[in-house]
Amino acid sequence: MNRVQTEDFDISTEIAALTKGRSDIGAVVTFSGLVRDVTLTLEHYAGMTERELTKIEAEANTRWKLQAVTIIHRIGTLNPGDNIVLVITASTHRKDAFEAAEFLMDYLKTRAPFWKREGDTWVEAKASDDDAAERWK
Amino acid sequence: MNRVQTEDFDISTEIAALTKGRSDIGAVVTFSGLVRDVTLTLEHYAGMTERELTKIEAEANTRWKLQAVTIIHRIGTLNPGDNIVLVITASTHRKDAFEAAEFLMDYLKTRAPFWKREGDTWVEAKASDDDAAERWK
Amino acid sequence: MKLLYFASLRQKIGLPEEDVTPPDSVRDVADLIDWLMTRGPEYAAAFENKITIRAAIDQEHAKLDAPLGHPREVAFFPPVTGG
């Protein structure tokens, strides 16, 4: 389940939505990305973003045995300490949950059409993110 | 910050306790382990457990650059879908947070003195957990 | 076809989107960029460092040598920085 939104998210609520009433999930991994030090404005390519998130989630499901995946990405203006992104993976086993969460973040960082701006300056993409995504090829 | 407790935990509350008022944390990874299908009773070696959790946390801090770590492990009788364990890692970068969380779980699974019982039968240790811990040697 | 520009490209070109009718000789993404660069100094500046430009045809990532076909929309943007 994927969403792009301006509002904040609550991790416990999102986990509960995935796990409630189930007894087949043994491992839940969450990654949340937070704004550090500066105020950021996030824009995205509406339409393409949702397609990319769906594709990234589908790709994770072909590679790992997952019971559920959530991706939430915020847009708009965010302040230091604010949440930017949330990925949740639920699986029977922890290895699948961990690897899939790392994969989702690496792919998000290099394929989902979001851009960060700090004041008038666009944040530069990092080579380390490309390297991180490369290892899943 | 490590705890052994019978009560449940709330992941959002625990994350907030780590990140509140800070703007130097960019990545938070959580792992929660849940009971699958059966009712389990968990016992531990009080005293040694706390020492082991402290050692495991210290070891993670020597290997990765972490801003904060939380480990919470429940004891007592737990039902399907209940939380068993929570690990949270907070770092500037996602790679440190992910790797440290995996390491903490692998070490917990093989070094922290907890035992699970299902009815009258003690749960057997898994070779896959030993293998997972081996890779950090 | 509809063109969309995002982030620093939108800023340099000064438009979020526009409709264009490129000549028949424009067959792939690289051709389209070359043609756009002839349209004015703001385009020339925006597409100057072609290797760093990312494109999407109908909301799917496309390489420079990807054939255009008959798309509804083509988007240009810098490397993504979300997450």
Add this chain to the structure above:
Amino acid sequence: MKLLYFASLRQKIGLPEEDVTPPDSVRDVADLIDWLMTRGPEYAAAFENKITIRAAIDQEHAKLDAPLGHPREVAFFPPVTGG
């Protein structure tokens, strides 16, 4: 010294803990196990598969060949299964 037994070992021996005074010849963890196994069939059964037994001396993991020294407590337990 105080001995503690956990999980299946406690169940087999029938005690959570006890105070013992092993002879001077008991120098390491393996010696202690061998000596305990002479104390009755429940001990013999509990320590039967010595390779699977884990020990801790004063709450620190200890291998079978770890010297005992003069510990306050020695614990025996099966491989851990928390997490």
